[in-house]
Amino acid sequence: MAVQDVIPGPQPFADNARTLSRKRIMRHAGLFITLVLLWEFGSRIGWLDPLFYPRPSNIMWSFWLIYVQNGNVWYHLYATMSLVLMGWIGGSVLGIGLGALVGFNPVLRRFLKPYVIVLEATPRIAVAPLLIAALGFGASSKIAIIVLVCFFAPFINTLSGVINVDEERLELFRSMRASKMQVLRKLVLPDAVPIIMAGERLALTAALSGALVAEFIQRDEGIGSLILVYTRNLNMASAFACIFTLTILGFLIFKGMEKIDHYVAFWKYESGRERVSLKRRSAMAQVGASR
């Protein structure tokens, strides 16, 4: 299996991103507000067709409507999110499990390789209608679509993480007469954590897209079906409110995964190293008070 198959995860924001000066933040905010105002007045004056490009003020009003006054978005948000979560977990378990299995078994790897290449070349989403035909309408086929869409990144990343172990470190473990299980538990798996996490991040983003596609096909519930309904009724402001909801959701997912990454792959970040270092020190101070 080619090492180059690695899908590099999005680089985590540099730690110094937070040190953006107040001045720069103001500049960015200024530009943003100008653009929004341009959009608003462009729509009022008639530069933009308000039917397809609703005014920002209307979109804000729709936010109020769907979240507070009618409150109908919550149900769909919940439906989409539970789909995303279940599909993502399913895809991850499958991806990491198969990736590790194939990674540790060279024979299996040789036999599976052509299928993996075929699967990689095929847009997975194209299989969605077939899945619905096979599993019928309902949650199960939707989840299956998401699993299919987000399975690949964890699979490939786990695989490459497990295969690419530093030769010198392997030699160190061999010289210490470590068992296969010890090499796995103390070297290979922890070493693969960061790259697996990068795969998980991609998978979660893919899961959100997968959920939307699934809801576009089966429009019974979820944000995807809500967008369809609003667009059909030419209620573009509400459709935009839904899209921006997804923007916020995507951002939160990204941030959330970053947070998780800071915990499970803490040694990759200065802040994580400092935090755990302090924790270990105080844990040792409590246990080993004798010293």
Added chain:
Amino acid sequence: MKADQIQTYAPDQEVVVSGRGVGKTFADGSVIALQDADFDIKRGSFVSLVGPSGCGKSTLLRLISGLIAPTSGEIAVHGTAVTGPRADISMMFQKATLLEWRTALENVLLPTEITGTPTKADKNRAFDLLKLVGLEDFAFSFPAQLSGGMQQRVALARLLQTGADILLLDEPFGALDEFTREHLNMELMRIVEEVGATAIFVTHNIAEAIFLADQVVVMTSRPGRMAKIVNVDLERPRPLSIQTSVEFNKLVVDVRETLGEM
């Protein structure tokens, strides 16, 4: 070089590592990495293997460690033939090869974890070893928080944590800057003497080889073989300034001439 020619050791010292006709070829015999090496290394001695790249010095070290098997001949450690990695031998590499998700202390404890569950005494010992290499204040730091020299110190403490009395050092400070290297060499001499271990040290730096060792094995390449054994009878402890002495430079000339002949 035959074993009976290396007779300058004190007779009461016991041989802990010996080799007879040791050879290693790679690529189905087309590359001769080491040819016909005979050696006896006595308890507590510090032996340097010096030579150009391709002279088989690293190969010899890995043969002794049991990581690779000889093509011909036999190596014995403490009187038993080496058939694979063993508990009385421990090896240190040019890269620190620390696990970056473990603190310095946890890295030092790794060999103990491999052989069993670390006890409180093991942890104390690991702590003491970190103190020995001058890193007691960094026991809870992660490798990425340490400099290259400090990382090698952790690797040295880990090497000692194994409890092995034969230490194999494969250019352990080769990737560090000159000053750090000199400093760590001094530390290494002090520590090896303190724990009373036998050390086999691979380097391509002639002065370093002589400075550290009781015996310098000069190796030459194509095919890799042991060309000469130079005894270093300089008094210990040796200050850095010894490297400018006449005796020291005579030894350098001796080694250099042996290497130059080839």
